[in-house]
Structures are given as C-alpha cells and as structure tokens.
Amino acid sequence: xxxxxxxxxxxxxxxxxxxxxxxxxxxxxxxxxxxxxxxxxxxxxxxxxxxxxxxxxxxxxxxxxxxxxxxxxxxxxxxxxxxxxxxxxxxxxxxxxxxxxxxxxxxxxxxxxxxxxxxxxxxxxxxxxxxxxxxxxxxxxxxxxxxxxxxxxxxxxxxxxxxxxxxxxxxx
Numbered sequence: 001x002x003x004x005x006x007x008x009x010x011x012x013x014x015x016x017x018x019x020x021x022x023x024x025x026x027x028x029x030x031x032x033x034x035x036x037x038x039x040x041x042x043x044x045x046x047x048x049x050x051x052x053x054x055x056x057x058x059x060x061x062x063x064x065x066x067x068x069x070x071x072x073x074x075x076x077x078x079x080x081x082x083x084x085x086x087x088x089x090x091x092x093x094x095x096x097x098x099x100x101x102x103x104x105x106x107x108x109x110x111x112x113x114x115x116x117x118x119x120x121x122x123x124x125x126x127x128x129x130x131x132x133x134x135x136x137x138x139x140x141x142x143x144x145x146x147x148x149x150x151x152x153x154x155x156x157x158x159x160x161x162x163x164x165x166x167x168x169x170x171x172x
C-alpha cells in the first residue's frame with residue numbers, strides 16, 4: 001500500500017479539513033474542557049503545546065508503511081471548528097487497517113457531530129485501500145460506543161490498555 005494523504009471530506013453539515021499547524025489556536029479552545037480527558041487521561045494542551053504537537057503530526061509517520069491522517073471538524077453553518085477525527089493506517093496480518101479516533105468539543109456534543117464525522121471518515125476509508133477499521137473505546141464511555149456503533153463498528157473480545165477494540169470491514 002502506498003501512503004495515504006488526508007483529503008477534504010464533506011458530509012451533510014461538516015467539512016473534515018486536513019489538519020494544519022495553523023488550526024492549533026482555535027483547536028486549543030475547542031479542546032479546553034478537562035472533562036474531555038476523563039477516559040484518555042492528561043489535561044488540555046495550551047495553544048503552544050498543541051502547535052508543537054500538530055507540527056509533529058503533520059510531519060507524518062516516520063514509518064513509510066504507516067500513514068497518519070488527521071482532520072479538524074468544521075461545522076459549516078457556524079463556520080467554526082468543533083473537534084477532530086484521525087486515522088492511523090498501516091499493514092496488519094489481515095491487510096491494511098485504519099485505527100480511528102474522534103473527539104468533539106463539549107459545546108458541540110449531543111448534536112450528532114461526532115457520528116456524522118466518524119461516518120464520513122469510515123466511508124472515506126472504505127473507498128481507500130483499507131480492509132478494516134478499528135477503534136479502541138473505554139468500556140465506560142457510552143457516547144463513544146454510540147458513535148462507533150453508528151459508524152458500523154462492533155465490539156470485539158480484544159482489549160488493549162483497558163479499552164475494547166471495536167472493528168468493521170471497511171468495504172461494508
């Protein structure tokens with residue numbers, strides 16, 4: 001598989017825009033609620049820390065067979081960023097797998113944005129050379145489990161670092 005590159009993905013209400021370092025300032029505000037770290041740990045990044053992180057991420061994976069794909073979620077009607085989606089795509093024993101994740105800022109939660117963004121991402125991955133899509137979700141994170149379900153993923157019996165692996169075949 002050749003490396004994938006993030007492209008603009010448009011859904012009914014959203015544009016998933018490839019991550020740029022310039023998004024750090026606005027995204028630091030979007031991701032500023034400490035409650036967003038309940039299941040993943042850590043604390044919100046400052047704009048400077050997020051800028052550094054985005055510089056590392058946008059430089060790409062050091063492994064040629066692995067693609068780091070990151071998007072910010074833009075709500076078109078409000079012309080603002082609301083969160084992120086990401087996919088780490090690489091080889092596995094059963095073909096190419098995309099490990100996905102999402103986060104939506106607290107003010108925009110409960111509006112279906114995470115579901116719409118995750119579906120848009122999974123659908124896009126299904127049109128790429130990706131055989132399966134997986135996510136790791138804390139067993140107590142009901143909202144994330146609902147997003148995964150809506151995106152067509154189902155829980156497996158596999159655990160990793162206290163999280164359940166959810167998966168689906170990308171072409172489904």
